[in-house]
Amino acid sequence: MGSASAMKVAVLGGGNMGVNVIEHLRDSPLVREITVFDPDSAKLAKLQHSHGVSTEHELERLLDDVTIPLVFITASNDAHKSLAVRALEAGKAVMCEKPMATNLADAEEMVAVAEKTNGFLQVGFELRYSHLYTRVKQWVDAGLVGRVRNTQCTYCTSAWGRHNVWRAAAGTSGGMFGEKLSHYVDLVRWWVQDEVEEVYAVAAPNVISYYEVHDNYHCTYRFKSGAVSQLTFMMAPAATFQGDPLQNAVSQQAGDGHALRYMLYGDRGAAETDVFLRTLKRWEFGEDAWGQTSKWVENHTWNPDEDFAWFHNTHDQALDIVRRVAMGEPPMTAPRDALETTRLCFAAELSSKEGRPVRLAELGAGVTP
Ligand SMILES: NC(=O)c1ccc[n+]([C@@H]2O[C@H](COP(=O)([O-])OP(=O)(O)OC[C@H]3O[C@@H](n4cnc5c(N)ncnc54)[C@H](O)[C@@H]3O)[C@@H](O)[C@H]2O)c1
Numbered sequence: 001m002g003s004a005s006a007m008k009v010a011v012l013g014g015g016n017m018g019v020n021v022i023e024h025l026r027d028s029p030l031v032r033e034i035t036v037f038d039p040d041s042a043k044l045a046k047l048q049h050s051h052g053v054s055t056e057h058e059l060e061r062l063l064d065d066v067t068i069p070l071v072f073i074t075a076s077n078d079a080h081k082s083l084a085v086r087a088l089e090a091g092k093a094v095m096c097e098k099p100m101a102t103n104l105a106d107a108e109e110m111v112a113v114a115e116k117t118n119g120f121l122q123v124g125f126e127l128r129y130s131h132l133y134t135r136v137k138q139w140v141d142a143g144l145v146g147r148v149r150n151t152q153c154t155y156c157t158s159a160w161g162r163h164n165v166w167r168a169a170a171g172t173s174g175g176m177f178g179e180k181l182s183h184y185v186d187l188v189r190w191w192v193q194d195e196v197e198e199v200y201a202v203a204a205p206n207v208i209s210y211y212e213v214h215d216n217y218h219c220t221y222r223f224k225s226g227a228v229s230q231l232t233f234m235m236a237p238a239a240t241f242q243g244d245p246l247q248n249a250v251s252q253q254a255g256d257g258h259a260l261r262y263m264l265y266g267d268r269g270a271a272e273t274d275v276f277l278r279t280l281k282r283w284e285f286g287e288d289a290w291g292q293t294s295k296w297v298e299n300h301t302w303n304p305d306e307d308f309a310w311f312h313n314t315h316d317q318a319l320d321i322v323r324r325v326a327m328g329e330p331p332m333t334a335p336r337d338a339l340e341t342t343r344l345c346f347a348a349e350l351s352s353k354e355g356r357p358v359r360l361a362e363l364g365a366g367v368t369p
Helices: 016-025 041-051 059-064 077-089 104-116 131-141 176-192 304-310 314-327 335-354
Strands: 007-012 031-037 054-056 070-073 093-096 121-123 148-157 196-202 216-223 228-235 259-266 269-274 279-288 291-300
Touching: 007 016, 007 059, 007 077, 007 314, 016 031, 016 041, 016 070, 016 314, 031 041, 031 059, 041 054, 054 059, 059 077, 070 077, 070 314, 077 093, 077 104, 093 314, 104 121, 104 335, 121 335, 131 176, 131 259, 131 269, 131 279, 131 304, 148 176, 176 216, 176 228, 176 335, 196 335, 216 335, 304 314
Parallel strands: 007 031, 007 070, 031 054, 070 093, 093 121, 148 228
Antiparallel strands: 148 259, 196 216, 216 228, 259 269, 269 279, 279 291
């Protein structure tokens, strides 16, 4: 850890995700104090009491505090851009939750400001820290599956449930693709290390009638290399879950209609991940006198108490970001890389809206879902 001294860290947004981050930051030896800003002062008072954090009611005062080098933005999506830009301009390192913003122009502005100020901006794609998905990345990087040709993701989950939730409102959410599915396309971009050229997404009329955003998609996207990825998403079939959506619920949700399975096929082998079955598998392809062969060569699982690390590993993400800022290292994922995932999400929204394939090159600034 070198000689970096412990820092004061700010959390902007004291909802579910803010609490998550506060709890993770407690495990970092590099954090000496956590301060929280949220326009909801009742929430601040509660957090002060329940989590022993300091609180700040004036954003400007927090941004002027030179003893705070790093802020985590865990506010609702419509606040991300303004908070990120102001924090970067105040010289803070910024971790911003996904989606970057509710429209592409805002996301582009965030990256431009990060580059202009030479600032630190990392977007919360924590699946890149997941032990499960990192293993697949290592297999791809080591050439064990060869050139990736095809990936498939099936994701079925329960509704967010509540009426009037900001996540399901078009203006404050920015669209289901960014709010929910950005993780699952970012992961594939990370595995494949190639740029997406074109996307085609279709959505059927909603099951959840009061959502302004789509609750379902079939989406296909094609990379420059020719590799093709497919994502099928459906919200609502899984048993209603009324708890904190961020808690580790793999055991509770297994078998109740939740599904999150990837298949990745290369020209030398394949990989499969299944969160709710807790499985990770690998195959090697070959050829013999009979023809094409496939050999199942690896089969892994993990314990329920490891679910967090193997799935949404926001814990290691938070600690890694603190460490990077303390050591003066760049973000794990460059802002332009996160922006490319964001562009894919908005292209998918545009495609489903216009009922046609969308080339990412045709996306100008200011596209809204
Ligand atoms: N990475 C993940 O897996 C994951 C999971 C859940 C949520 N998230 C993201 O985290 C963010 C927060 O989600 P949540 O579940 O905590 O929502 P939430 O509704 O529980 O909390 C949002 C909080 O933001 C506060 N807020 C609104 N405007 C603000 C502003 N200008 N400045 C500071 N705070 C402001 C609200 O008062 C509220 O307390 C969202 O961007 C969401 O997409 C990410």
